Amino acid sequence: MHELGILNAMVHTIEDIVREEGAGEVEKIVLEVGQLSGIVPGYLEECWPAARYKTSMETTELEIRVVPGMVKCRACGRIFNAVEYDMKCPGCAGQDMEILSGNDLIIQEILCT
Numbered sequence: 001m002h003e004l005g006i007l008n009a010m011v012h013t014i015e016d017i018v019r020e021e022g023a024g025e026v027e028k029i030v031l032e033v034g035q036l037s038g039i040v041p042g043y044l045e046e047c048w049p050a051a052r053y054k055t056s057m058e059t060t061e062l063e064i065r066v067v068p069g070m071v072k073c074r075a076c077g078r079i080f081n082a083v084e085y086d087m088k089c090p091g092c093a094g095q096d097m098e099i100l101s102g103n104d105l106i107i108q109e110i111l112c113t
Contacts (some may be wrong), residue, residue, distance in 0.1 A: 003043040006105065007051035014110055015056055024113035028061040034102035035069035036085045069102035 010029075019025055033041050041064045048062045071082045075094035082102075088095055 002023050003039060004047040004051060006039065007044060007047050010107065011051050011055055011057055014107070017110070018049060018056075018112060023110075026057050026060045026112050027054060028063060028109070028111040029057075029107065030063045030065065030109035030111075031104040032067050032104070032108045034067045034104045035081075036071075036103040039103050039105055041062065041066055047110045067104070070100040071097035072100055073097055 014026060014029065017023075029046070033039050033044065043064065044064055052058050052060055062106045070079060072079050073089035073091060073094050074096040076089060076092040078089055078091040079100065080090055082097060082099075087097075089097070
């Protein structure tokens with residue numbers, strides 16, 4: 001479970017940014033987690049209390065938005081959600097795909113007081 005390490009790094013990075021910008025307390029962080037990123041949103045939620053423990057973000061809320069893992073089949077050109085179709089094209093059963101979205105972890109918003 002690498003999600004705790006990801007969150008720890010994110011907390012320290014956000015604390016640095018908030019300090020540099022002279023912003024107030026961080027009330028909420030919004031993350032976009034792609035279905036193809038290898039990051040499990042449920043694990044992020046479970047690890048969040050430990051990641052923010054004894055930091056300036058102890059009361060910060062975490063919101064996670066899941067981004068669909070959209071791909072394009074290189075064989076037939078069909079666009080589909082790779083997770084929903086078990087990584088196989090529903091049109092031709094091909095597995096050679098170009099990722100269009102859903103392979104990132106993005107800090108979408110940092111809301112401060």
